[in-house]
Amino acid sequence: MSAARRAPPWRRRLLGRQNQNLWFWVFVGPFFAGLVLFIYVPIAWSAYLSFFEAYNTVSPTRMVGFANYTDMLGDPNFRSSLTTFLVFAAFIVPTTFALSLATAVLVARTRVAQAFFRSVFFLPTACSYVVAALIWKMSIFSGVRSGLANTVLGWFGAESVPWLSVTNPPWYWLVIVSARLWLQVGFYMILFLAGLQRIGPHLYEAAAIDGATGWKAFRHITFPLLRPTSTAVLLLLLINAFQAFDEFFNILSSFGTYPPYARPPLVYLYYTALGQGQDFGHGSAGAIILTAVIAVIAVAFNRLFVREAD
Amino acid sequence: MSPSSRPSVPSAAPSDAPLASADAPQAGPGRWRSNPALTRRSLLSLGVAASAMGALAACGSNTGRDEAPVGGGGTSGGSTPTLNQWYHQYGEAGTQQAVQRYAKEYPDATVKVTWKPGDYDQSMVATLLTAGAPDVFEYGNGPTIDMITGGQVADLSDLFGDAKADFDQALIDRVTYQGKIYAIPQVLDSQVLVYRKSALQKAGVTPPATVDELLAAAKTLTSGDVKGLFVGNDGGVSILGGPMLWASGLDYLTKENTFGFDDPKAVAAFTKLRELFASKTLLLGAPKDWFDASALTQGLAAMQFTGLWNLPAIEKAIPGDYGVLPWPAMPGGAPAVPVGAYGACVFAKGKNVDAAKKFVKWLWIDSTDRQLDWAQSYGFHIPARQSLVGRAEKLKSGPAAEAAKIVTDHGHAQTPLLWTPKCSTAFGDMMTRIVKEGADPKAEIAKVKAVAEAELERLGV
Known part of the structure; x- marks a missing residue:
């Protein structure tokens, strides 16, 4: 303390009152450094690489301007991966939303063993995506008769279905979507449960007096008051859909190859930039384009759902 | 840094996520209307998404900035140099002990063997961007064309001598670029x-x-x-x-x-x-x-x-x-x-390129007994050299002999x-x-x- 008093005024100003600034950096500094070193430098480096021809190197010398970007935008496979994402998001976001909301409402209503049901639905969240994907691929949806799904079909005398090997009908979507729903619904259910608990019981009581129960109460009280939670859940779901990698990769890839269908952007970029390809220029350009797309969607989402609420 | 280990839920968001706000005093929906929290959250989440993209690129990019030599072929001051050698993890019991024994038996250098589990190809290509790359390494079907044109692997043509004709022709062609041979096939698969x-x-x-x-x-x-x-x-x-x-x-x-x-x-x-x-x-x-x-x-x-x-x-x-x-x-x-083989390669930018070349010549060209041991004692492979196929006991009868003949008669380099x-x-x-x-x-x-x-x-x- 005395040291601070004796110090020149510029230094006192730098350290702040009671060395506040110093302590701020002592506590925040390591995390900030980590953030800069492991997040922001790589992002900047990636942006830098996207303007170069960078095969097998991260310190490229040949600048190619926007060529990597035009290549990626002209690449039918990259465009189809973006379409895959859009179709996937258009399906998985509302489905997960509806299912987790429904489970949350049901669990909140339950008078018996509520804690038990809450835990049971939440438990899959603790499961690794990779492990779940392998279980889905190898034991539930394996193509032979011993697989769980085919055993069930066998009870009804149906033929075995090679779920992941055929594309017509595209059964692989059933496998991917069911795995993702199993893994995610519990987590969003907890978010909705938290939102539900914030709605005061007196509102329902008042509504009941006016004759609004059941569906009417849900439609006019629960759903509108859940709006903040719903908005957050929607955005999280959308971003999660964009990040789709684990279950796709582990369910559909085999020996360093990935089929051209159901190939989301991250999987495609993984094969472009990592793997044996090591084409960091195109990979980085793809990552930047993808980030831009997410940014646009998130801003549009913000305008649409948040501004409207103001 | 593997993308598959990435947690599914953005980890930075919960600081402002609804899960946390459940504990907050009952503020009612009005709080949300007047509060810019959501905007902030969108931005935060956006940051998370962007970070994920960055992380993807980072998996590759943080490998190349490591300028410090990580134990890369440092000479041990005296007469014998130290060589680092990488193998991918073979599944068969005894393989690791075998390569360590070969390394120990080599008189002219101290050879340190690294046994790499996991995605070998990917860690190999990443390591080759750094000064810490091993002096000697194996790679599936020899080095990639980008490794060769990038000057990462040494020309091994002069090591073969008369033995060249003894190696499987399809494989030698596979590792040859513009007349120079860049790898020595180890065993055939x-x-x-x-x-x-x-x-x-x-x-x-x-x-x-x-x-x-x-x-x-x-x-x-x-x-x-x-x-x-x-x-x-x-x-x-x-x-x-x-x-x-x-x-x-x-x-x-x-x-x-x-x-x-x-x-x-x-x-x-x-x-x-x-x-x-x-x-x-x-x-x-x-x-x-x-x-x-x-x-x-x-x-x-x-x-x-x-x-x-x-x-x-x-x-x-x-x-x-x-x-x-x-x-x-x-x-x-x-x-x-199809015929494939792991090929022994030498890192061209290492400190002991000549010593490394001498070592691979000793192990994969001169030491035919060790090559035979490697092909036959642990799993089931065909030696990369015709003269050794004749000496391989396991290939003398039954379906195994037929298989060896099929590979010789009908083999094509994988790609x-x-x-x-x-x-x-x-x-x-x-x-x-x-x-x-x-x-x-x-x-x-x-x-x-x-x-x-x-x-x-x-x-x-």
Whole structure:
């Protein structure tokens, strides 16, 4: 303390009152450094690489301007991966939303063993995506008769279905979507449960007096008051859909190859930039384009759902 | 840093996520209306998303900025240099001890062996960008073309001497670029068509010699849940492209390094694969894919195209009840099997390039006893040299001897050196679209041709 008093005024100003600034950096500094070193430098480096021809190197010398970007935008496979994402998001976001909301409402209503049901639905969240994907691929949806799904079909005398090997009908979507729903619904259910608990019981009581129960109460009280939670859940779901990698990769890839269908952007970029390809220029350009797309969607989402609420 | 270990839920968001706000005093919906929290959250989440993209790129980029030598071939001051050598993790018991023993037995340098589990190819290409790369390393089918043109691997041509003719020609061609040899093949691996003798006899089927006979056999051998043929859970998409081209007398690239299968014969070959896929005689969705023999040994399929390495396991499970065949011929073509090998390479930017070259010459050219030990004592592989095949006890009789002969007579290098990963991806997409989705082979081949020709141009061919 005395040291601070004796110090020149510029230094006192730098350290702040009671060395506040110093302590701020002592506590925040390591995390900030980590953030800069492991997040922001790589992002900047990636942006830098996207303007170069960078095969097998991260310190490229040949600048190619926007060529990597035009290549990626002209690449039918990259465009189809973006379409895959859009179709996937258009399906998985509302489905997960509806299912987790429904489970949350049901669990909140339950008078018996509520804690038990809450835990049971939440438990899959603790499961690794990779492990779940392998279980889905190898034991539930394996193509032979011993697989769980085919055993069930066998009870009804149906033929075995090679779920992941055929594309017509595209059964692989059933496998991917069911795995993702199993893994995610519990987590969003907890978010909705938290939102539900914030709605005061007196509102329902008042509504009941006016004759609004059941569906009417849900439609006019629960759903509108859940709006903040719903908005957050929607955005999280959308971003999660964009990040789709684990279950796709582990369910559909085999020996360093990935089929051209159901190939989301991250999987495609993984094969472009990592793997044996090591084409960091195109990979980085793809990552930047993808980030831009997410940014646009998130801003549009913000305008649409948040501004409207103001 | 593997993307597959990324948590599914953005980890930075919860600081402002609704889960946390559940504990907050009951503020009612009005709080949300007047509060810019959501905007902030969107931005935060956006940051998370952006970070994820960055992290993807980071997996690659943080490998190259490491300028400090990480134990990279530092000389031990005195007479003998220290060499670092990398192997991928072999599955067979005793392999690790064997390579350590070879290293110890080498008199002219201290060789430190690193045994790499996990995704070897990827960590190898990443390490080669740094000064910490090993002096000596193995790589599947020799170095990639980008490693060669990038000057990462040393020219080993002068090490071979008279022994050059003794090595499998297909493999030497595979690791040769502009007349220079860049790797020494260690052992041969291949894939063959294995069939159950008893199943074929029972159905009155003779071992197929043409693709048409194979299709007919698969049909006869299919009954109920037992399928006729297993060529992988993807219906052969990832392993049959090459064999079908060679069986038709074609290849990925011609000898002059131009596109090799813009040809009606290729259209016919891929159409056959589609026919096979649609015939319902293929086993699809087996718990273990083609690299494991359990589909055959457990009776899920009567024939299987699988790795040579499975022969000991098959012999153990169904002793004597199996035979081996090459992938059968298309009309006007010849039977074919793929041949691959791990090749020993020398890092050209290391500190002890000459000592490293001397070491690989000693181990993979001069020490024939050690090469034979490596091929025969731990798993089942074929020595890369003709003279050693004759000395290999395990290859002297039965299906193993047939397999060795098949590889010598019908072997083709898995993919040409100039067939880059980008070409492979385009080829895989083509195979999937033709075989699984019934797309027009001619149009799909044209798409691959465009990609391959652009790649060849990039490489200056």
